[in-house]
Amino acid sequence: MIEIRPFKGFRPKEGLEGKIACKPYDVITYDEALEEGRDNPLSFLHIIRSEIDLPLDTDPYSQQVYDKAKENLEEFLSKGYLIEEEKRNFYIYRQIMDGRIQDGLVACASIDDYARGTIKRHELTRVDKEEDRVNHFYTVGGNTEPVFLFHKKNGDIKAFIKDWIENHQPVYDFSSQDGVRQVLWIVDDEGAQAELVKLFKSLDSLYIADGHHRTASAYKVGLKKREENPKYTGGEEFNYFLSVIFSEDELYIMPYNRLVKDLNGYRQEEFLERVKEKFVVEALKELEEPKKKGQFTLAFKDKAYKLIPRDGTYKQDDPIESLDPSILQNNILGPILGIEDPRTSHRIDFVGGVGMLDKIKAGLEEDKVAFLLYPTDIGDIIRVSDEGKIMPPKSTWFEPKLMSGLFIHKF
Incomplete structure (x- = not known):
């Protein structure tokens, strides 16, 4: 009531x-x-x-x-x-x-x-x-x-x-x-x-x-x-x-995207090799948003890639681990880029709302990397909330x- x-x-x-x-x-x-x-x-x-x-x-x-x-x-x-x-x-x-x-x-x-x-x-x-x-x-x-x-x-x-x-x-x-x-x-x-x-x-x-x-x-x-x-x-x-x-x-x-200020000491080629351990990486002709849940766009200043998680990368039946922000955090941002707590890290910015692609492009300088996510579904918010669980930081932009x-x- x-x-x-x-x-x-x-x-x-x-x-x-x-x-x-x-x-x-x-x-x-x-x-x-x-x-x-x-x-x-x-x-x-x-x-x-x-x-x-x-x-x-x-x-x-x-x-x-x-x-x-x-x-x-x-x-x-x-x-x-x-x-x-x-x-x-x-x-x-x-x-x-x-x-x-x-x-x-x-x-x-x-x-x-x-x-x-x-x-x-x-x-x-x-x-x-x-x-x-x-x-x-x-x-x-x-x-x-x-x-x-x-x-x-x-x-x-x-x-x-x-x-x-x-x-x-x-x-x-x-x-x-x-x-x-x-x-x-x-x-x-x-x-x-x-x-x-x-x-x-x-x-x-x-x-x-x-x-x-x-x-x-x-x-x-x-x-x-x-x-x-x-x-x-x-x-x-x-x-x-x-x-x-x-x-x-x-x-x-709307999507809530991530812009990371450095590659944690990696060169671009080395970083991509680490990403390929957990994701299928496909080159894109231009920067574009993911077309569906479970896909990501990785972008450097002059290159963009589609990321598709490999089988076993995350627990598909887990309401938290199966969220796109969790997949990104648990497999790239944390273990590769060293951003363990995105709520407090000064190395990451979050970009959402109207005009976000232009903001991403403007922010992509040398050695920076952006991740574009598919929007979180309202049903995911309800399911997580009903179970009394917590979503990763910056999962939603209304x-x-x-x-x-x-x-x-x-x-």
């Missing part, structure tokens, strides 16, 4: 949504955030990446940064850039990219569901990244960005969303800088809200698509607030966190990303 509830949130004043909305804090570099923030004083980056408003040498994890985020949020509220809703609402959030549509429900999810494992994860988190968002959420007093969740296909939920969209006008309808159309409807009818709550109670679980650190951080903030309020009832806002919940069949997963700044949950 999944608990969701509407919330009395904050959102952009109508007409400002296109100025305020921005990419999530963790998919944009400091330099990109600095440039966008300089050009746009209304960008929500001034809140989620508030270090751009401080001196260049400021530690991005210092309390000064979190205090600046709070100050900027309060300024957005006081100047009317963000408005407070008069009552609790759900929202329906539609994104349209290249003709593909995904419709999600904006709602507050329960930290207790996360604690008991009915909101399921598939990635490990890093303590430093968790603490960053803990300090941010705690200082600003709310969830400034949503977690990207999904559920298994459910005809009743899909029918509700379809009916609401067809019979109501959106409050926002604009295209973000990346060309994705962003549309938002308010679900303010209490009867409709009660129906949604009931529909989600019929679900056994939700799954984290994107935002494992935000989820873990929201949970830790909730526990911290409970310690500060020992007479808490469970109904306080800090017991819930901001989320957007989609159906599994509407999501689009696109489009949820925009930040369109809805805020204060506690």
Whole structure:
């Protein structure tokens, strides 16, 4: 049984949504955030990446940064850039990219569901990244960005969303800088809200698509607030966190590729000979993405190869070892290139999202090597999550990303 509830949130004043909305804090570099923030004083980056408003040498994890985020949020509220809703609402959030549509429900999810494992994860988190968002959420007093969740296909939920969209006008309808159309409807009818709550109670679980650190951080903030309020009832806002919940069949997963900065002392010919021990290696005329699961593209600056694992390279019936990121890690990145922990290694970069082939080509200098992977299947995420296991780091890249700044949950 999944608990969701509407919330009395904050959102952009109508007409400002296109100025305020921005990419999530963790998919944009400091330099990109600095440039966008300089050009746009209304960008929500001034809140989620508030270090751009401080001196260049400021530690991005210092309390000064979190205090600046709070100050900027309060300024957005006081100047009317963000408005407070008069009552609790759900929202329906539609994104349209290249003709593909995904419709999600904006709602507050329960930290207790996360604690008991009915909101399921598939990635490990890093303590430093968790603490960053803990300090941010705690200082600003709310969830400034949503977690990207999904559920298994459910005809009743899909029918509700379809009916609401067809019979109501959106409050926002604009295209973000990346060309994705962003549309938002308010679900303010209490009867409709009660129906949604009931529909989600019929679900056994939700799954984290994107935002494992935000989820873990929201949970830790909730526990911290409970310690500060020992007479808490469970109904306080800090017991819930901001989320957007989609159906599994509407999501689009793109490849998450690897760019390694050196060959660990090997010459190209020596490196390829090592790779051939576990893979059939076929030369390609040009750089291309893998055509199916279980195939890889290996690329140097001026050469590209197709890799096909030899029989016995991995356990085909193992839900983790049979994942393409695992096959690559266990047979090339770890034993040959010496990258034992890709989460912490400075020798590897991860390249995903729109325009990734151009990014790969631009990054391929001498002695660098890239690996292109086939996208992870949503069914693999569900299977791994249901078994309580963890995928290799950077196994999934969901696109489009949820925009930040369109809805805020204060506690």
